[in-house]
Amino acid sequence: xxxxxxxxxxxxxxxxxxxxxxxxxxxxxxxxxxxxxxxxxxxxxxxxxxxxxxxxxxxxxxxxxxxxxxxxxxxxxxxxxxxxxxxxxxxxxxxxxxxxxxxxxxxxxxxxxxxxxxxxxxxxxxxxxxxxxxxxxxxxxxxxxxxxxxxxxxxxxxxxxxxxxxxxxxxxxxxxxxxxxxxxxxxxxxxxxxxxxxxxxxxxxxxxxxxxxxxxxxxxxxxxxxxxxxxxxxxxxxx
Amino acid sequence: xxxxxxxxxxxxxxxxxxxxxxxxxxxxxxxxxxxxxxxxxxxxxxxxxxxxxxxxxxxxxxxxxxxxxxxxxxxxxxxxxxxxxxxxxxxxxxxxxxxxxxxxxxxxxxxxxxxxxxxxxxxxxxxxxxxxxxxxxxxxxxxxxxxxxxxxxxxxxxxxxxxxxxxxxxxxxxxxxxxxxxxxxxxxxxxxxxxxxxxxxxxxxxxxxxxxxxxxxxxxxxxxxxxxxxxxxxxxxxx
Numbered sequence: 001x002x003x004x005x006x007x008x009x010x011x012x013x014x015x016x017x018x019x020x021x022x023x024x025x026x027x028x029x030x031x032x033x034x035x036x037x038x039x040x041x042x043x044x045x046x047x048x049x050x051x052x053x054x055x056x057x058x059x060x061x062x063x064x065x066x067x068x069x070x071x072x073x074x075x076x077x078x079x080x081x082x083x084x085x086x087x088x089x090x091x092x093x094x095x096x097x098x099x100x101x102x103x104x105x106x107x108x109x110x111x112x113x114x115x116x117x118x119x120x121x122x123x124x125x126x127x128x129x130x131x132x133x134x135x136x137x138x139x140x141x142x143x144x145x146x147x148x149x150x151x152x153x154x155x156x157x158x159x160x161x162x163x164x165x166x167x168x169x170x171x172x173x174x175x176x177x178x179x180x181x182x183x184x185x186x187x188x189x190x191x192x193x194x195x196x197x198x199x200x201x202x203x204x205x206x207x208x209x210x211x212x213x214x215x216x217x218x219x220x221x222x223x224x225x226x227x228x229x230x231x232x233x234x235x236x237x238x239x
Numbered sequence: 240x241x242x243x244x245x246x247x248x249x250x251x252x253x254x255x256x257x258x259x260x261x262x263x264x265x266x267x268x269x270x271x272x273x274x275x276x277x278x279x280x281x282x283x284x285x286x287x288x289x290x291x292x293x294x295x296x297x298x299x300x301x302x303x304x305x306x307x308x309x310x311x312x313x314x315x316x317x318x319x320x321x322x323x324x325x326x327x328x329x330x331x332x333x334x335x336x337x338x339x340x341x342x343x344x345x346x347x348x349x350x351x352x353x354x355x356x357x358x359x360x361x362x363x364x365x366x367x368x369x370x371x372x373x374x375x376x377x378x379x380x381x382x383x384x385x386x387x388x389x390x391x392x393x394x395x396x397x398x399x400x401x402x403x404x405x406x407x408x409x410x411x412x413x414x415x416x417x418x419x420x421x422x423x424x425x426x427x428x429x430x431x432x433x434x435x436x437x438x439x440x441x442x443x444x445x446x447x448x449x450x451x452x453x454x455x456x457x458x459x460x461x462x463x464x465x466x467x468x469x470x471x472x473x474x475x476x477x478x
Contacts, residue, residue, distance in 0.1 A: 129368045155409045155430050159437075162405030163398045170397045191394050198398075198437045 020058045020068070022048045027065045028113060036066075036121045063127045066114060070131045073103045074138065081142040089146040090160060090199055093139045094192040097168040100135060101188050104172060108180030115176040136165045160199045167191035259297045259307070261287045266304045267352060275305075275360045302366045305353060309370045312342045316374065320381040328385040329399060329438055332378045333431040336407040339374060340427050343411060347419030354415040375404045399438045406430035 017025065026048035030039040041062055045055050059065045077096050084092040104111040118124045143157030150156070171187035256264065265287035269278040280301055284294050298304045316335050323331040343350040357363045382396030389395070410426035 126365055126369055129372055130365055133368055152429075152433060154413075155406060155433055158405045158409045159402045159430075159434060162401040166397045166401030167394060170394045174393075190391075191398075194391060194394055195398060 019048075019050060019054060023050070023055055023058060024065055024068050027062075028110070031066075031117055032113065036117055036124065063124060066117065066124055067127065067131060069103050073100055074131075074134055077135065077138050081138060084142070085146075089143055090164075090196055093143060093161060093164050094196060096139055096142075097135075097164050097192065098185075098188065100168065101172060101184060104176070105184050112176055112180045115173075132165060132169070136161050139164060156199075160195070163195045163199065164192065167195045258287075258289060258293060262289070262294055262297060263304055263307045266301075267349070270305075270356055271352065275356055275363065302363060305356065305363055306366065306370060308342050312339055313370075313373055313377065316377050320377060323381070324385075328382055329403075329435055332382060332400065332403050333435060335378055335381075336374075336403050336431065337424075337427065339407065340411060340423060343415070344423050351415055351419045354412075371404060371408070375400050378403060395438075399434070402434045402438065403431065406434045 023044060027039070027044045030043050030047060034043075039062075041052060041055055044062075044065070045052050048055075055065075059068070077099050080099060081092065081096055084095075118128055140157050140161035143160055144154050147153035147157050168188055168191060171191040172184065175182055175184040175187060262283060266278070266283045269282050269286060273282075278301075280291060280294055283301075283304070284291050287294075294304075298307070316338050319338060320331065320335055323334075357367055379396050379400035382399055383393050386392035386396050407427055407430060410430040411423065414421055414423040414426060
């Protein structure tokens with residue numbers, strides 16, 4: 001693939017790239033040719049054939065052009081979570097994490113290039129951490145609202161949000177390190193299922209000490225643990 | 240409490256403060272009086288009565304003086320984890336997280352001051368995120384080594400490290416928001432127990448589909464779910 005085609009971001013669609021897309025393409029072409037630190041905003045606008053003001057209309061800083069789609073994705077995630085007041089909460093945040101994956105898989109070559117760049121430039125690494133933090137807080141905020149009134153509601157919310165982000169990023173980064181080869185969706189599904197197995201019933205408050213009666217559960221030895229726990233919760237009246 | 244006594248960092252011990260402690264004290268006194276952005280390194284060294292070179296011998300930048308003990312704590316954590324090759328892995332990382340808590344509870348007034356400062360200054364927030372990330376990677380690295388060869392070993396390691404950090408920080412930040420009042424150790428223990436209940440057996444690989452025999456578990460209805468799950472895992476041969 002050529003670096004310029006890979007750098008078009010969302011511009012894989014047919015048609016003339018927008019000015020925003022042209023700026024991203026010019027920026028990545030220069031970052032790859034000269035290095036990130038050696039490229040100025042003036043270099044980028046000169047290559048794109050636009051003025052500095054156009055650049056700053058789309059991107060507050062040079063760092064922001066490296067992550068052109070995160071603001072949109074954060075807004076999408078926030079809206080998606082706000083519309084999910086009736087869903088099972090852990091399921092909903094897992095689906096929210098899949099929106100981030102989609103942003104990466106929309107354009108694998110661009111995502112892989114950016115991943116390599118981010119490994120090399122400490123400032124971009126810090127920027128990425130702050131973006132990941134905002135995704136995590138969006139999920140935690142949703143879960144806190146859903147768990148309001150439950151014992152340890154904010155604790156559960158924060159832990160589950162962190163676990164979902166870590167699982168998503170584990171699978172995403174494996175895929176990026178493999179140059180975008182392989183099935184990212186399947187890897188992320190598998191990783192998120194791991195979290196769901198651990199926390200799928202976290203929304204359910206533990207019962208207080210009740211009558212001393214006895215519950216008997218019968219299970220096949222080979223059954224997946226999460227499924228047995230699900231049965232167990234139902235039997236204990238917590239499902 | 241006076242701001243200067245609170246700002247001494249580790250200098251609560253009897254005796255003359257070291258130059259490093261004097262720099263931290265001077266810096267926090269100025270940050271509180273003038274604001275972080277309005278305070279220069281020159282202001283700090285003037286108040287402490289030392290030269291600029293002394294400052295930069297201890298702190299690479301103005302940001303570093305806000306977090307004077309994290310490098311020591313990261314080194315302590317790394318050594319602690321390296322010495323724990325025989326412990327139950329999740330237990331070990333929970334104990335590693337308690338080392339961070341100890342750094343905060345050594346001097347509650349200083350920790351509360353810093354927390355407030357960090358809320359106000361975006362640059363310090365970003366610095367803190369990068370520090371938290373390094374703690375998380377230290378724990379994840381330890382768990383990855385312990386889970387080497389297990390199915391989904393790196394996934395489990397990353398998710399558990401993130402969950403431990405989130406649980407620790409949930410309890411720590413509640414304590415900081417309450418001005419350092421209350422029992423931080425008990426709050427963190429409770430939060431970490433939540434993670435241990437979810438992941439305590441994560442080191443154990445799931446059994447592959449085995450003989451179709453049946454396991455019967457009998458439980459009191461009032462028993463805590465995590466305890467029942469523990470029994471269940473033992474019965475299923477995964478404990």
